[in-house]
Amino acid sequence: MTSSQINQDPIIQSDVNSAVWAACDTFRGTVDPSIYKDFILTMLFLKYISDVYQDEYDNLVAQYGDNPALIQAMMAKQRFVLPKGASFWDCYEKRHEAGNGQRIDQALHAIEEANGTKLKNVFQDISFNTDKLGQEKQKNEILRHILEDFGKDVLNLRPSRVGSLDIIGNAYEYLIKHFAAGSGKSAGEFYTPPEVSDLLAAILEPKEGDEICDPACGSGSLLMKCGRMVRNNFDGSKKYALYGQEAIGSTWALAKMNMFLHGEDNHRIEWGDTIRHPMLLEKDTSGLLHFDIVTANPPFSLDKWGHEGAADDEFGRFRRGVPPKTKGDYAFISHMIETLKPESGRMGVVVPHGVLFRASSEGKIRKQLIEENLLDTVIGLPEKLFFGTGIPAAILLFKKNKTDNNVLFIDASREFKSGKNQNQLTTDNIQKIINTYKARETTDKYSYLATFDEIKENDFNLNIPRYVDTFEEEAEIDLVAVRTERVQLQNELQTLEVEMQGYLKELGYGA
Known part of the structure; x- marks a missing residue:
């Protein structure tokens, strides 16, 4: 072990955030952020x-050397198992050798x-x-730099240094937010602004024992904000379960890693298309699982959402009507309900605002949801709040x-804090809504x-x-006062004209 691997200096969140963001410099100008x-x-x-595993190993050696x-038997029961030669540090030690890409993939x-x-x-x-x-x-050189960036003292992520702080999870969220800010339209596919997640979690009030789902996670x-709300309000309780489904494979992988980095081991995140192939199903009946809280920021007005099979949906999700072929907003709403x-x-x-007033099949679905007395509240949000779109949305x-x-x-x-490219809800804005x-x-x-x-x-x-x-x-408008002011200005203008004529005459320009 090098001194950087056992560094026990106090850990500071901003330093960790800066270090992981600086690691991106190795790619900038060569590889696209996406x-x-x-x-x-x-x-x-x-x-x-790797740091968690090594920390535990060192502790056990100190006790049972x-x-x-x-020691080997106890390490096999750790939260994550690292096979021999598969840790970050194994790759780090061979970083000057050829084959960095292959070694990391094998690990x-x-x-x-x-x-x-x-x-x-x-x-x-x-x-x-x-x-x-x-x-x-070039690839080998880039990966050598990345290994060195993450091998620095500041990114020593051992539990003995980090303690109970959510340093790693926060750093991961910090990275995701910054990547979303620069990802254009695709950002909405994997990230909900934290202020909106905070608002939804506060309003939905997750409690101990709740099962919470995001079908477009x-x-x-957003799921983890709900989990944190339970822990904050119930003395650190982790008596809740998080469920989710995500259609894009790479984004699903982000969600899985994000959960583990935040210590949310009690989760079930499925990979697949929620509308075409819902995967959160009851084991015995193959019916849909049901939840205390369902919350999502699904893709706005998704085209090609699965209209072709909706009329014969085996789960009866579209019994109020089939949404339009090119707008999947009510497909997600119907599923969630x-x-x-x-x-x-x-x-x-x-949702986008069109969901509130568009007619035809959407109007029929909306009418029935209201007649069933399911709709509770409509909240209009500011424009430019979401990454990848400037349109205002609603909850x-x-x-x-x-x-x-x-x-x-x-x-x-x-009511929002104005930004150059992105607006934000402030704490006061959120509290007023709540x-x-x-x-x-x-x-x-x-x-x-409204009744x-x-x-x-x-x-x-x-x-x-x-x-x-x-x-x-x-x-x-006081028209009399306006006329009086106009007359006064005209008089002042005439006086100035007379003075100007005098000056011009003195200078030899007069008639």
Whole structure:
């Protein structure tokens, strides 16, 4: 072990964040961020499990140094098993030799095999031995630099140094956020802004014992916010379970690694298309699993979502109607509604504003959801809040156990912190929404509690301005005062003209 591997200096979150972001410099200018983000995030995961494993091994040697068989048996029961030669440090020590890409890939494959279902297929979409990193010599050099970046003192991630802090999980989220900010339209496929996740988690109020699902989970950040809410509100309790499904293989892998880095071992994240092939099913009946909380930020108005098979859906998810072929918003909403537990089910989903008022098949589905008294609240959000799109969005909240048949409308679209490319909800903005949601009252130019009859009169159109009047009256114009001021200005202008004529005459320009 080198001194960098046993460094016990205090760990600072900002230093770790800066170090992992700086590691991206090795790729910049050579490889596109959409490609190298997977290398960076996977390397952080490999470094983390290697440091944890080595830390535990050193502790056991210190205690049972004279009993290697016992040490070996105890290491086989660790959270993650690292086969011989498969750790980060094994790759690091051979970094100056040829074949870095192949060595790292072999290490990841060996770790997958050694950890059974826990890490099955997690690394299948990532290969460090790829031509995307250039010819062999360039690739080997890039990977040597990456190994050295993650081998620095500041990225010593041993539990004996990190303690109970969520340093590694926070660093992973920090990276994902920065990659999302620079990923354009594709960012929405794997990341929900933390302020929106905070808002959804606070409103849905996850409790001990809750089963929580995100059927379009991306990197898993929204799910983990809900888990953290339980821990924060129930003395660190981990009596909850997280479920998710993600269609894109590389993003599913991010979610799996993200869960483990945050210590969320009680999760079930499936890989597959939620609408075409839902995989969170009951074992005995093959019916859909049901959850206390279902929340998601699904892709907006997804084209080719699975319309062709929806009418004959074996789970009956589209009994209220089949959404349009080129807009899958109500496909996700319909799926989520059908996975709510009958008594405790509550749901929050991010949608584009068209979901609130589009007619035809969407209008019929919306009408029935309201008539079934499932819709609880509509929250309008500011524009430019989500990565990859500048359009404003809304949050729809549904409940299975509503105590009235009203719907609360909140217009939070005008309250945000403005940024160059991205707007943000501040802590005060979020708290105002939460307070208004809990009070469930009409407030001037911000919220309106609409009755079922009022919504029916509006043909079940949920467009927020129909309910929340944000019109600001302009101040009355005093025409007499305006005329008096105009006459005064004319007189002043005449006086100035006379003075100017005098000056011009003195200078010899006068008539």
